[in-house]
Amino acid sequence: MTETRRTTETRWSQVAIATLAQNVATGLTFGSFGTLVLSIEAEYGASRAQSSLALSLALVALSLTAIVVGRMIDTVNLRTLMMTGAIACAAGFGAASVVTSPLALLLCYLLLIGPGTAMLGVLPSMTLATRWVPEDWRGRALGVVNMPVLVMAVPLAIAPLLGSHGPRAVFQVLALADLALVPILFFVRSGNASPAGGAMTATPAGAILRQPAFWLLALAIGLITGAGTMKLAHFIPLLTGQGRTFDEANGLLALSGGTGLIGSLLFGYLADRIGGPRALAFNAAIQAVVWMIFLAPVNLAVLTLDAIIVGACGGGVQGAFGVAVASRFGPDAFGRAFSLFQIATLPFLFGMTPIASVLFERSGSYHLPMALTVGALAFSSILLFAVSRLPAAPKGT
Numbered sequence: 001m002t003e004t005r006r007t008t009e010t011r012w013s014q015v016a017i018a019t020l021a022q023n024v025a026t027g028l029t030f031g032s033f034g035t036l037v038l039s040i041e042a043e044y045g046a047s048r049a050q051s052s053l054a055l056s057l058a059l060v061a062l063s064l065t066a067i068v069v070g071r072m073i074d075t076v077n078l079r080t081l082m083m084t085g086a087i088a089c090a091a092g093f094g095a096a097s098v099v100t101s102p103l104a105l106l107l108c109y110l111l112l113i114g115p116g117t118a119m120l121g122v123l124p125s126m127t128l129a130t131r132w133v134p135e136d137w138r139g140r141a142l143g144v145v146n147m148p149v150l151v152m153a154v155p156l157a158i159a160p161l162l163g164s165h166g167p168r169a170v171f172q173v174l175a176l177a178d179l180a181l182v183p184i185l186f187f188v189r190s191g192n193a194s195p196a197g198g199a200m201t202a203t204p205a206g207a208i209l210r211q212p213a214f215w216l217l218a219l220a221i222g223l224i225t226g227a228g229t230m231k232l233a234h235f236i237p238l239l240t241g242q243g244r245t246f247d248e249a250n251g252l253l254a255l256s257g258g259t260g261l262i263g264s265l266l267f268g269y270l271a272d273r274i275g276g277p278r279a280l281a282f283n284a285a286i287q288a289v290v291w292m293i294f295l296a297p298v299n300l301a302v303l304t305l306d307a308i309i310v311g312a313c314g315g316g317v318q319g320a321f322g323v324a325v326a327s328r329f330g331p332d333a334f335g336r337a338f339s340l341f342q343i344a345t346l347p348f349l350f351g352m353t354p355i356a357s358v359l360f361e362r363s364g365s366y367h368l369p370m371a372l373t374v375g376a377l378a379f380s381s382i383l384l385f386a387v388s389r390l391p392a393a394p395k396g397t
Contacts, residue, residue, distance in 0.1 A: 010189065011132045017188055018125040018145045021082055024181050025121030027150020028089065028174045029058060029113055034232045034253050035155040038246070039167045046102040049357040052233045054109040059229060059349040061114025063342040066123050070339020074332075078124055079188040085119025086185060088112050090178035097171035116178075122146075123342070126322050127335045128188065136272065138326055139279075143268020143319035151315075152257035155250050208337050213328055213390050217277070218341055220383040221321055222348030223376040224284055227291075228314045230353045230373065238366050242297040256307040260315020267316025268323070276324025281384035283320065287313045288377035294370040324387075 033055050040051045092112030099105050133141040158170045208214055239249035271279040293306045329337040356369035
């Protein structure tokens with residue numbers, strides 16, 4: 001009984017560390033960006049396309065690094081990997097606080113912040129939780145890991161500092177926050193067995209890529225996450241362009257991140273009940289409907305409702321997707337499969353944000369990019385329902 005209690009305590013302590021690491025990685029990198037984007041343009045002399053490109057480059061670097069991480073994650077010590085990621089992010093934010101040109105800032109996101117986020121955030125954190133949690137609790141555990149606490153808190157926390165001291169001071173604080181995580185990561189325990197108790201076995205990439213479900217999932221999740229990234233970069237400029245104040249837009253962005261807490265748990269639970277692909281299909285369908293609000297100026301009450309629903313859906317994507325990956329490809333192949341999804345979705349993560357910027361600059365409004373996003377989300381929902389009807393792949397294929 002003592003051993004069982006010790007194992008249970010270890011299991012949930014690792015889930016807690018994974019949750020903290022994932023929050024620091026995504027909250028500091030992505031949660032801060034929407035609040036910073038306008039001040040980056042003023043401080044560094046960047047255009048809208050250049051400022052939004054920083055986030056896209058970070059995602060490119062994240063995805064490319066994830067390929068390497070996915071290939072080595074079954075052999076490397078997760079503690080070392082995650083500590084390296086935290087230090088790289090700290091170095092990137094520190095460098096961003098002293099550079100003077102848009103190009104140098106872009107390089108900070110490309111060479112340090114993006115790779116660091118990959119080594120600290122979603123892939124190692126979800127792998128850590130997947131290794132320690134039983135299958136019937138996996139959706140809820142991954143829902144907890146992906147609760148976007150800091151995506152909600154960071155915009156509110158940095159806004160006063162941004163107003164009084166500018167983006168360079170904010171970058172310095174973000175660097176210190178990453179460094180503060182390093183001592184906690186000393187307590188990471190990688191785990192060397194699958195939840196079922198068997199030894200881990202390497203799964204060839206070809207066995208994953210040969211499955212039609214991989215490509216359907218990749219297309220669908222690429223469109224969903226690309227839309228979410230575009231929202232982070234353009235949410236505040238879109239609303240201020242419609243006449244909202246910065247404080248109103250930033251508050252709605254923080255509210256959207258906060259409701260992601262509920263969505264992460266809700267869609268994690270739903271994925272445990274009906275499967276990851278179907279949970280994601282409902283998620284995308286709801287987003288497609290609610291995103292139509294952005295096609296025209298509306299009152300603050302409607303925008304608030306939109307922030308709540310879109311935020312809940314956005315917060316629920318990663319947990320449900322993790323269940324879909326683990327259930328179809330198995331926990332032993334989770335890291336490899338997840339890294340392959342990272343590269344397969346790269347065109348969407350990299351392309352949708354700057355494409356929206358170009359469409360905005362050429363048309364003078366956000367109507368076209370928002371309409372295209374609604375269509376992409378609806379199409380994703382159809383793809384995911386199709387995936388949910390595919391037969392499960394035999395073991396070892």
